[in-house]
Amino acid sequence: MIELDWKPTKNSPEPLYRQIVVYIRDKVAAGDWVIGSRLPSQRDMAEAFGVNRSTVVAAMEELISYGILESGYGGGTRVKSNTWSLLMSRPPDWSEYIKSGPFRANLPTIQAINRLEFEPGYIRIGTGELSPDLYPEKLLTKIFRRMPEVVPNLGYLGALGLPELGRAISERLREKQGIKVGPSNILITSGSLQALQLISVCMLKRGSAVYTEAPTYLKSLQVFQSAGMNMIGVPMDGEGIKYWHIKDDCKDSLLYTIPTFQNPTGTVMSEARRKELLNFAAGHRLPLLEDNAYGELWFDARPPKALKAYDTTGSVIYLGTVSKTMAPGLRIGWVAGPEAVVQRLGDVKMQTDYGASSVSQWVMTELLTSGGYDEYLEKLRVELKERRDYALAILKEEFSGMATWNVPEGGFYIWLRFDRKLPMDKIFSDALKSGVLINPGNIYDYGENNAIRISYAYAKPEELKKALKILSGIGEKYYKR
Amino acid sequence: MIELDWKPTKNSPEPLYRQIVVYIRDKVAAGDWVIGSRLPSQRDMAEAFGVNRSTVVAAMEELISYGILESGYGGGTRVKSNTWSLLMSRPPDWSEYIKSGPFRANLPTIQAINRLEFEPGYIRIGTGELSPDLYPEKLLTKIFRRMPEVVPNLGYLGALGLPELGRAISERLREKQGIKVGPSNILITSGSLQALQLISVCMLKRGSAVYTEAPTYLKSLQVFQSAGMNMIGVPMDGEGIKYWHIKDDCKDSLLYTIPTFQNPTGTVMSEARRKELLNFAAGHRLPLLEDNAYGELWFDARPPKALKAYDTTGSVIYLGTVSKTMAPGLRIGWVAGPEAVVQRLGDVKMQTDYGASSVSQWVMTELLTSGGYDEYLEKLRVELKERRDYALAILKEEFSGMATWNVPEGGFYIWLRFDRKLPMDKIFSDALKSGVLINPGNIYDYGENNAIRISYAYAKPEELKKALKILSGIGEKYYKR
Numbered sequence: 001m002i003e004l005d006w007k008p009t010k011n012s013p014e015p016l017y018r019q020i021v022v023y024i025r026d027k028v029a030a031g032d033w034v035i036g037s038r039l040p041s042q043r044d045m046a047e048a049f050g051v052n053r054s055t056v057v058a059a060m061e062e063l064i065s066y067g068i069l070e071s072g073y074g075g076g077t078r079v080k081s082n083t084w085s086l087l088m089s090r091p092p093d094w095s096e097y098i099k100s101g102p103f104r105a106n107l108p109t110i111q112a113i114n115r116l117e118f119e120p121g122y123i124r125i126g127t128g129e130l131s132p133d134l135y136p137e138k139l140l141t142k143i144f145r146r147m148p149e150v151v152p153n154l155g156y157l158g159a160l161g162l163p164e165l166g167r168a169i170s171e172r173l174r175e176k177q178g179i180k181v182g183p184s185n186i187l188i189t190s191g192s193l194q195a196l197q198l199i200s201v202c203m204l205k206r207g208s209a210v211y212t213e214a215p216t217y218l219k220s221l222q223v224f225q226s227a228g229m230n231m232i233g234v235p236m237d238g239e240g241i242k243y244w245h246i247k248d249d250c251k252d253s254l255l256y257t258i259p260t261f262q263n264p265t266g267t268v269m270s271e272a273r274r275k276e277l278l279n280f281a282a283g284h285r286l287p288l289l290e291d292n293a294y295g296e297l298w299f300d301a302r303p304p305k306a307l308k309a310y311d312t313t314g315s316v317i318y319l320g321t322v323s324k325t326m327a328p329g330l331r332i333g334w335v336a337g338p339e340a341v342v343q344r345l346g347d348v349k350m351q352t353d354y355g356a357s358s359v360s361q362w363v364m365t366e367l368l369t370s371g372g373y374d375e376y377l378e379k380l381r382v383e384l385k386e387r388r389d390y391a392l393a394i395l396k397e398e399f400s401g402m403a404t405w406n407v408p409e410g411g412f413y414i415w416l417r418f419d420r421k422l423p424m425d426k427i428f429s430d431a432l433k434s435g436v437l438i439n440p441g442n443i444y445d446y447g448e449n450n451a452i453r454i455s456y457a458y459a460k461p462e463e464l465k466k467a468l469k470i471l472s473g474i475g476e477k478y479y480k481r
Numbered sequence: 482m483i484e485l486d487w488k489p490t491k492n493s494p495e496p497l498y499r500q501i502v503v504y505i506r507d508k509v510a511a512g513d514w515v516i517g518s519r520l521p522s523q524r525d526m527a528e529a530f531g532v533n534r535s536t537v538v539a540a541m542e543e544l545i546s547y548g549i550l551e552s553g554y555g556g557g558t559r560v561k562s563n564t565w566s567l568l569m570s571r572p573p574d575w576s577e578y579i580k581s582g583p584f585r586a587n588l589p590t591i592q593a594i595n596r597l598e599f600e601p602g603y604i605r606i607g608t609g610e611l612s613p614d615l616y617p618e619k620l621l622t623k624i625f626r627r628m629p630e631v632v633p634n635l636g637y638l639g640a641l642g643l644p645e646l647g648r649a650i651s652e653r654l655r656e657k658q659g660i661k662v663g664p665s666n667i668l669i670t671s672g673s674l675q676a677l678q679l680i681s682v683c684m685l686k687r688g689s690a691v692y693t694e695a696p697t698y699l700k701s702l703q704v705f706q707s708a709g710m711n712m713i714g715v716p717m718d719g720e721g722i723k724y725w726h727i728k729d730d731c732k733d734s735l736l737y738t739i740p741t742f743q744n745p746t747g748t749v750m751s752e753a754r755r756k757e758l759l760n761f762a763a764g765h766r767l768p769l770l771e772d773n774a775y776g777e778l779w780f781d782a783r784p785p786k787a788l789k790a791y792d793t794t795g796s797v798i799y800l801g802t803v804s805k806t807m808a809p810g811l812r813i814g815w816v817a818g819p820e821a822v823v824q825r826l827g828d829v830k831m832q833t834d835y836g837a838s839s840v841s842q843w844v845m846t847e848l849l850t851s852g853g854y855d856e857y858l859e860k861l862r863v864e865l866k867e868r869r870d871y872a873l874a875i876l877k878e879e880f881s882g883m884a885t886w887n888v889p890e891g892g893f894y895i896w897l898r899f900d901r902k903l904p905m906d907k908i909f910s911d912a913l914k915s916g917v918l919i920n921p922g923n924i925y926d927y928g929e930n931n932a933i934r935i936s937y938a939y940a941k942p943e944e945l946k947k948a949l950k951i952l953s954g955i956g957e958k959y960y961k962r
Contacts, residue, residue, distance in 0.1 A: 025793050028794070029792055029795040029819075030661070030795070068794060114831075117637075129637060132634045132636060140629070141629035144625055144629050144632075145625075145626065145629065148625050153613045153616040153618075153808070153810070154616065154621075154811055155610060155808070156598075156809045157810065180510070180511070181511070182511075189834075190834040191835055193835050197834065222832055223832055226832065312510055314510040323835075327634070329636055329637065329839030330635055330838060330840060331835070339511065350595075351674075351703055351707065352674065352675060353678065353834075354674050354804075354809065354812070356671075356812065357810065357840065358810030358811070359810065359840050360840050360841060
């Protein structure tokens with residue numbers, strides 16, 4: 001923890017010992033040297049600082065008198081006072097929840113992925129994000145240029161968000177998805193994740209069951225885990241979630257579903273299954289949380305309408321976002337639901353962050369009302385489909401006879417399942433050594449599996465090809481054992 | 482709740498009874514007719530819809546068969562199934578916390594203010610926000626125009642936020658405030674409120690004491706209340722908080738302070754008091770949360786440096802924002818603290834909303850690095866000072882002999898204290914009837930007081946004059962009784 005990569009300035013008017021005092025004080029104040037850390041020996045410090053040992057002694061004495069350092073029992077000197085560090089050393093509630101439960105084993109992989117995604121040099125073949133190459137630079141330039149005329153000011157907004165955006169979104173939901181909502185049914189959030197957060201805070205009791213498809217994107221559901229919910233995976237078939245596995249007594253529960261281009265399997269829930277699920281939900285008073293992040297990214301044919309469009313009993317809360325279709329950095333999502341629910345979520349949102357950025361909300365409004373978003377989506381669908389076809393061709397070449405996979409009709413994901421049980425942790429680290437970052441299936445599942453989530457949306461096609469070749473080589477190595 | 486402001490279409494191919502079924506189904510599905518609501522009598526519905534009673538009976542029967550309506554025990558028909566409403570009717574944890582504690586009495590006033598602030602037609606003389614007249618339209622136009630060249634893409638960002646903004650803020654804190662921090666000590670948040678929220682989730686235990694100045698802006702601290710903290714007001718004098726009133730045993734506690742241009746009293750903590758408070762905090766291992774929202778809005782002389790600048794023991798977490806100095810709609814705030822703390826808060830932020838809007842963060846970066854923000858601040862200080870002087874002149878004319886007030890050296894607020902105990906609730910509602918929205922002192926205080934927070938930042942000067950005249954008339958009426 002404690003590294004001495006600094007030397008005092010010899011020709012400074014400030015005495016050497018004083019420079020050392022200030023250096024150590026700042027390190028402790030910044031929290032870089034945490035409380036309880038042991039300092040190097042006086043001899044080592046003298047050497048590292050390039051000063052006499054007596055200079056170090058003088059500095060230590062001053063720092064001890066300030067209460068910043070203390071003499072250790074077994075000799076040596078330790079950092080004594082850094083109030084915040086003290087406070088931090090006590091494990092807070094949220095971390096206990098995260099550590100408990102089925103995520104435990106998965107966390108190190110997720111953390112590694114989160115960290116490595118911000119390090120250059122890896123080909124990322126699992127990233128659930130559009131490639132920067134697909135960023136609609138021209139469109140956004142046009143929109144940004146219009147902002148000065150569009151934005152009247154940047155004051156505080158009401159609980160539901162920018163009214164102009166609420167109107168644009170409710171019109172879009174009515175026209176494109178047949179969802180009957182008005183502006184008072186729409187709450188703007190900072191992405192869908194915040195909507196999940198608000199729902200977990202406002203509506204669910206600790207210990208409530210949250211049913212999800214298995215596999216699903218558990219990372220985005222950590223918010224439920226953290227709030228003490230009991231996550232339960234429900235198996236799927238080709239038509240979607242097998243809802244009949246849900247317990248008859250599902251009081252106080254919630255079902256979170258991604259019915260269209262599901263993450264990570266790409267599955268589309270059939271129209272029949274949607275209607276059955278809604279009947280089941282109404283009969284069991286089971287609220288449904290429909291995440292439609294990928295619904296607009298269809299290739300050849302529109303998927304069935306959103307669950308919310310078939311909902312006649314007010315069972316569904318619908319979540320939308322542009323994080324997957326355009327730009328996560330806008331941090332714009334929306335909840336469509338009954339007025340009372342939306343109002344309540346909005347009130348709590350006001351207490352946590354006073355609403356989403358109005359700059360982002362104006363940009364989004366302009367994207368929708370100018371028609372620019374729809375033109376963009378049309379082009380994006382074509383490009384994503386090309387990327388999908390390219391990925392499928394490589395998979396056929398590289399993984400035939402070793403794995404099977406779905407042919408997604410939209411969205412980002414191919415769920416690549418090896419035919420045999422393979423050591424996925426080793427595959428992850430071998431791939432990493434070869435410069436390939438994969439998203440292994442166990443971070444999506446309640447138990448182990450032999451799958452990998454492939455995203456054709458992020459990596460450049462030629463890089464995807466290179467990475468899939470590497471991955472198939474690694475797979476083969478273990479497959480043949 | 483249930484209003485029948487709709488009629489079926491007589492010449493539609495859809496039978497009348499069916500149109501009524503769909504109408505009521507949608508009302509219930511949208512949550513507009515909540516569960517348990519009683520429908521009007523069949524006779525009244527027949528009249529309102531302009532149909533025969535038998536048509537209403539047919540529609541009711543169908544809706545009852547769907548489980549949407551049910552026959553009431555005492556006759557009549559009620560809304561039966563709306564799954565979300567059912568769920569909502571159970572009081573969730575957060576609302577229990579908000580209802581308990583010292584806010585109880587204040588809530589109705591705060592709620593009224595929150596609602597009325599979005600209704601036109603009131604002169605708002607307490608609003609803690611810059612007037613739209615002060616919105617730097619030209620500057621922001623310039624900045625928006627530059628966005629296309631500045632923004633590389635709008636992908637996900639790391640836990641601490643946009644690195645370019647972290648660098649710009651840490652440089653600013655070093656240069657302008659003498660706070661020794663680097664980019665790794667800075668976390669970008671969606672305004673200061675989110676920082677408070679993260680701190681309450683990550684660092685404080687239920688039942689921990691949170692000390693604040695009394696009075697303070699309690700509304701912004703509801704987040705601590707909601708999380709079950711025990712709020713304790715500490716009295717102030719002209720030099721700031723009288724910290725010696727804090728219990729010697731303040732383990733697990735936190736002190737939240739606005740040392741500069743305090744909200745609502747305008748007080749500036751003296752340099753001596755700052756140093757004493759830091760000594761006290763270090764000695765008692767009491768962490769300090771310094772909210773410096775107004776610090777850059779000084780008029781004639783710079784205020785003392787931030788507490789964080791004098792902090793040699795790592796006791797202070799510093800909160801900054803542009804919500805008060807420029808535009809709350811940007812939703813940009815920052816935390817400056819020890820690396821370990823900032824990293825932890827950032828991790829939790831990633832779990833709640835994946836970070837602040839990158840559009841806003843780029844706008845802010847450009848504002849800081851272009852020098853535009855500083856030029857703007859210089860002009861703003863002059864304008865705010867003029868508004869202050871204007872407000873003081875009116876107060877002298879209208880309230881002499883009835884009330885006293887501070888002369889703020891920066892920030893937004895004048896704390897107007899009546900010399901006698903007056904019925905503040907009546908003054909609030911009388912003012913409202915005359916079109917003036919005031920922020921009565923009891924929403925800032927732990928007990929009652931005879932004060933009103935006047936903000937010279939929001940209302941137009943001539944409107945402020947008009948409103949203060951009205952207020953003094955109302956005050957006089959009660960004062961003389």
